[in-house]
Amino acid sequence: MAIADAGSSSQRAFRPRRLRLDLTTPTLLGLPLAWLGVFFLVPIAIVAAYSFDVYSLDPGPHGFTLTAWHDFLHSSVYLALFWKSVKLSLTVSAIIVVLAYPLAYYLALSGTKRKYILLLLLIAPFLTSYLLRVLAWKVILGNQGVVNTFLFWTGLRSPDHPLSQLLYSRFAVMLVLGYIWLPFVALPIFVSLESLDRRLLEAASDLGASRLQAFRRVTLPLSLPGVVAAFLFVFIPTLGEFVTPSLVGGTSGYLYGNQIVDLFGTGFPDWETGSVLAIFLLGVVAVLTVVFARFLQPRQVVAD
Amino acid sequence: MDVALSKNGARLLRLFFIVVVAFLYAPIVILLIFSFNKSAVPTFPLSGFTLHWYRAFLANSEIRGALETSAIIAALSSAGAVVLGVLASIALTRHRFRIKPAVSALLLSPLVIPYVVFGISLLLLFHTLGVPRSLLTVVIGHIVISLPYTILVLVPRLDQIDVSLEEAAFDLGASRLRTFRSITLPLILPAVVSAFLIAFTTSFDEYAVASFVVGTRVTFPIYLYSALRFPSQLPQVIAVAVVVLVLSLAVVVAAEVGRRFVERRFVALESSG
Numbered sequence: 001m002a003i004a005d006a007g008s009s010s011q012r013a014f015r016p017r018r019l020r021l022d023l024t025t026p027t028l029l030g031l032p033l034a035w036l037g038v039f040f041l042v043p044i045a046i047v048a049a050y051s052f053d054v055y056s057l058d059p060g061p062h063g064f065t066l067t068a069w070h071d072f073l074h075s076s077v078y079l080a081l082f083w084k085s086v087k088l089s090l091t092v093s094a095i096i097v098v099l100a101y102p103l104a105y106y107l108a109l110s111g112t113k114r115k116y117i118l119l120l121l122l123i124a125p126f127l128t129s130y131l132l133r134v135l136a137w138k139v140i141l142g143n144q145g146v147v148n149t150f151l152f153w154t155g156l157r158s159p160d161h162p163l164s165q166l167l168y169s170r171f172a173v174m175l176v177l178g179y180i181w182l183p184f185v186a187l188p189i190f191v192s193l194e195s196l197d198r199r200l201l202e203a204a205s206d207l208g209a210s211r212l213q214a215f216r217r218v219t220l221p222l223s224l225p226g227v228v229a230a231f232l233f234v235f236i237p238t239l240g241e242f243v244t245p246s247l248v249g250g251t252s253g254y255l256y257g258n259q260i261v262d263l264f265g266t267g268f269p270d271w272e273t274g275s276v277l278a279i280f281l282l283g284v285v286a287v288l289t290v291v292f293a294r295f296l297q298p299r300q301v302v303a304d
Numbered sequence: 305m306d307v308a309l310s311k312n313g314a315r316l317l318r319l320f321f322i323v324v325v326a327f328l329y330a331p332i333v334i335l336l337i338f339s340f341n342k343s344a345v346p347t348f349p350l351s352g353f354t355l356h357w358y359r360a361f362l363a364n365s366e367i368r369g370a371l372e373t374s375a376i377i378a379a380l381s382s383a384g385a386v387v388l389g390v391l392a393s394i395a396l397t398r399h400r401f402r403i404k405p406a407v408s409a410l411l412l413s414p415l416v417i418p419y420v421v422f423g424i425s426l427l428l429l430f431h432t433l434g435v436p437r438s439l440l441t442v443v444i445g446h447i448v449i450s451l452p453y454t455i456l457v458l459v460p461r462l463d464q465i466d467v468s469l470e471e472a473a474f475d476l477g478a479s480r481l482r483t484f485r486s487i488t489l490p491l492i493l494p495a496v497v498s499a500f501l502i503a504f505t506t507s508f509d510e511y512a513v514a515s516f517v518v519g520t521r522v523t524f525p526i527y528l529y530s531a532l533r534f535p536s537q538l539p540q541v542i543a544v545a546v547v548v549l550v551l552s553l554a555v556v557v558a559a560e561v562g563r564r565f566v567e568r569r570f571v572a573l574e575s576s577g
Contacts, residue, residue: 011556029407032388032451036410040417040448043425048433057431063413089314106317109308118321120560125328127556129509131528136331138532139346139542140339146334149347201307209309219308240418243511247532257420264424264516271428278421289416302308 004293042281051275072208072276078259082280084287085239085256093185093234097227100186104226107186108193109219119190126183134247137176141167141186141248169251176244179235185230192226193219228295236288332549333381339543346538357543364537367544370527375509377439377523382503383447389499390456394488397462398454400449408485413450422448423516438519445513450503457502460493494566496553501559505552524548 050057053065072078103122107115125133139148143162150156166172196219204214242257249255260281263274309317338346355495361367364390392411396404414422426445465488473483489496511525518526531541 025395025401026397028391028399032392032411033407034386036414036448036451039426039429039444040414040422041410043429044421047421047425047430050428057428101322102317102320105308106321109503110314110317110517111306116564119334120557121325122321122328124553124556125332127505128332128549128552129525131509131511131525131532132335132549134542135528135532135545136335139538140331140334144345144347146338146346146348153348163362179328179331182324197310198307205307211313224456236416240420242420242531248527257418260420260424264427265367274424275428278424281418282421285416285418 012185014271035261047275048279050271051279056272061083068272068276072273072280078100078240078256078277081254081259082256085241088174088255089235089238089241092174092238093231094179095174096178096182096185096234097189097231099134100182100230101189101227101303104186104189104193105219108190108196109198116225119186123183123188126180130180130242134176134244137172138167138248139180141172141175143167168253170249170253172248172250173245173253174257176248177241181234182246185234188229188233189223189226192223196222225295232288232295240287325554335542335549339539339546341539344539346542357539358547361540361544361547364540365380366555367524367527367540371544373439373521374524377442377446377514378504378507381443381507382450382500384443384447384499385450385454386496388451389458389503390492390496392451393458393462394484395457397459398467400438411455414448415452419512423513426513429515436519437517439521441517442514442523445517446503446510447512448506449510451508453502453506454499455508457499458492458495461492465491494563498559498563501555506554508552531560 020080046055053062053068056062103270106112107119107122112118117147127151138145140197142148143166145167147166148157152159157163200218200222201214204218205211211219240260241255242261245253245255245258246261249258256277260277262268262273263270265278305555306314314523320474339356339357340353341350342352342356343350395401396411397407422445426441429435430441435441469491470483470487473487474480478486507523510523511529514523514526515529522530528541531537
């Protein structure tokens with residue numbers, strides 16, 4: 001990469017003694033921002049244009065129209081599917097945040113010496129293959145899967161009546177999504193509990209608070225930002241999820257994300273409606289991200 | 305008296321922690337067990353020990369080809385993401401400019417975009433440009449996805465190192481590039497390596513975006529997905545799953561332990577002067 005600011009030495013001598021040790025800002029940011037512009041922002045703009053029929057790959061006349069948006073907002077099918085996804089994601093997020101809190105609490109506040117090793121033990125499954133963990137559950141939950149054949153084998157259930165609702169159900173989608181995201185959710189809660197000043201708890205105790213009172217009035221409120229962050233870290237990605245539902249969801253686990261994929265699929269493609277669904281989902285996620293930005297901000301990145 | 309937890313509370317939480325960790329690892333252990341099971345379907349009771357499925361997947365050219373394709377894509381895209389990530393992270397930590405909050409928000413925004421939306425967006429872009437889908441189109445998408453992860457790893461490390469070291473080199477007449485090469489880069493190298501590994505594993509495992517822009521050479525996740533829907537080769541897939549899971553666990557743990565170790569030494573060196 002060329003150094004754009006390799007000015008003459010006299011210029012350098014007069015440069016204010018401000019910390020600008022590396023290449024200039026435009027040189028450094030040019031490539032990353034151009035990359036995101038061309039391969040991230042422009043593609044999204046194309047989808048948005050598609051949803052208003054300003055642009056289309058189909059031949060024929062085109063012009064700005066809100067038809068697809070109007071149809072979407074008045075269709076019971078797509079909106080019902082969206083609410084189904086919202087409810088499922090909310091439920092999964094809430095359950096695993098509640099499960100993860102005591103885990104993070106144990107690691108951060110029990111005074112265990114090996115807390116970072118234990119944390120790594122907890123997080124490690126999250127860092128392995130997503131699809132392979134879904135595969136594991138498929139092997140476990142199927143009609144001829146590990147759970148059912150174990151029940152047949154031990155005689156707890158007859159082979160004619162397997163627990164068939166284990167796989168290809170809403171339950172399966174929730175179980176697998178919860179399983180996948182649980183380790184990750186513990187992390188932001190752990191960080192907020194870890195940074196908690198223990199002297200506050202000691203002060204509460206000196207002032208006569210019981211452990212429960214200290215928890216309710218000190219620990220919990222102070223760890224709330226971590227809890228909110230944890231919640232959003234699961235809710236946002238699971239809202240548009242389509243891989244897990246298509247593998248373990250069957251028809252009752254069919255979600256909004258699957259609908260988008262199918263509208264762009266080979267069956268009955270309708271790219272215009274698909275674009276509307278996609279942009280709507282993106283809008284919801286964007287609003288959530290902006291509203292809760294202060295909980296999501298990775299601390300140092302924006303610090304000047 | 306411990307103010308945060310009673311003795312019994314701590315015991316209870318430890319028990320809960322053990323139960324959850326068991327729940328997290330049980331599916332992986334079950335895969336491990338069935339990968340050595342003789343029967344062609346993963347069912348109880350176990351039917352005896354065999355290495356047949358491991359040999360079968362090693363001989364399966366479809367699986368090997370998919371693994372190879374994913375490795376190439378992961379290597380290219382993580383190299384690209386790390387280069388872009390280093391450039392952006394230096395600007396974010398060493399430079400002052402007015403629109404920094406907007407720039408860092410944009411750089412991190414691929415973290416929150418639903419992958420299904422990003423996937424179809426790329427698909428429409430390549431359609432519009434008339435670019436045929438191939439290995440390269442997947443690489444392009446994976447660079448976008450991995451870039452924010454590399455920044456999240458690199459920025460804290462760049463914040464940690466003492467800028468007076470760079471200042472000194474600059475004062476002694478080193479060019480900006482020279483300063484970067486001989487001072488900054490060696491100091492952030494552990495973070496660069498772990499950024500690379502995170503980007504690599506992200507790409508290697510990525511299905512959602514790849515499924516929209518993949519060409520005729522399928523990646524490993526795409527192969528897995530189709531194998532999951534039509535489970536005729538299930539035992540082989542389980543065997544390869546175990547190998548990949550164990551390898552990725554090992555890489556993740558090694559990367560984390562290695563980074564901590566190296567950075568602790570750096571900190572010690574820096575503070576001892």
